[in-house]
């Protein structure tokens with residue numbers, strides 16, 4: 001990948017380009033960086049690149065003629081004649097996210113245009129392919145945004161990171177279905193009373209994988225409901241598809257008014273039957289999703305009026321049967337699933353035996369048979385905690 005950086009301050013990149021994976025990418029010739037300053041095309045004795053805004057107002061605006069001359073000169077001497085995809089860095093652009101990073105990293109050449117002062121003459125926009133913002137805040141220049149993009153792209157270039165696995169499993173990755181990463185721990189096993197979860201030191205890979213998956217879902221829902229909603233919608237859609245394509249006895253729940261019915265989708269992957277609950281009025285019904293990954297039957301709870309009903313989620317990953325509770329009126333009902341704050345038969349099934357957990361009542365976050373089942377016995381619970 002080649003990056004052409006249009007900036008008045010190329011020196012700002014010195015330490016950045018000489019550090020860590022960016023330096024390694026350049027060294028390995030996976031990443032090439034060219035700089036060009038608009039100053040080279042500036043006007044008059046002072047090589048001016050900006051001017052006062054028409055109509056008055058504070059500050060200076062970067063000139064379109066100077067900037068476009070700079071862009072075109074980069075195109076003219078582009079290595080192998082490969083012209084770069086032009087990106088204007090501006091707080092008015094589309095927010096940068098991992099899918100945009102992936103798209104940029106897949107391009108052979110990208111031009112990053114760093115503004116200064118009060119920004120760009122509006123007519124510059126007609127000469128770029130895309131506008132990107134680092135977020136809803138304003139910096140003094142585009143250089144930090146350019147560094148963020150280069151840094152995020154370089155770790156996606158094959159051969160730069162060394163461990164491609166870590167790119168696949170982390171937050172926002174496609175393979176992780178857009179979820180945040182599960183919690184990570186390293187030594188010491190105990191720090192000031194905070195222990196590493198016992199499941200991680202138990203050595204049972206399937207249990208660890210199920211726990212991590214569950215934690216990723218819970219964490220995403222708690223911290224980033226926006227990402228969680230997208231994930232839930234995708235899961236529901238792919239679940240329904242799963243029923244159609246594999247269809248070993250799984251029944252998707254029906255949808256009430258506006259909800260996304262849980263599908264029995266992934267439940268078919270290795271198991272037998274999975275009956276997902278249906279959605280009530282506006283929630284996302286839990287699906288019998290991962291519940292079947294190694295188990296037998298799992299019946300996901302349905303969502304009541306507005307919550308996200310728990311499904312039989314990860315509960316079945318190593319267990320036998322689990323009937324997840326449904327969500328009541330407004331909470332995120334516990335199910336047996338990976339996604340509920342609520343109890344349910346969730347964790348309970350990870351250690352094997354069956355648990356019929358209660359669902360959440362009116363307020364969500366219901367306790368269920370959850371942790372008690374980690375020890376392998378059955379737990380029956382049907383109340384809020």
Ligand SMILES: C[S@@+](CC[C@H](N)C(=O)[O-])C[C@H]1O[C@@H](n2cnc3c(N)ncnc32)[C@H](O)[C@@H]1O
Nearest residue numbers: 089090091115118119133134138139141142145
């Ligand atoms: C002070 S800002 C100009 C802001 C502009 N007056 C506006 O309100 O949109 C100067 C330059 O910093 C860069 N910049 C500032 N905030 C940014 C952000 N959130 N994302 C990307 N670039 C940003 C842009 O290149 C911008 O042209």
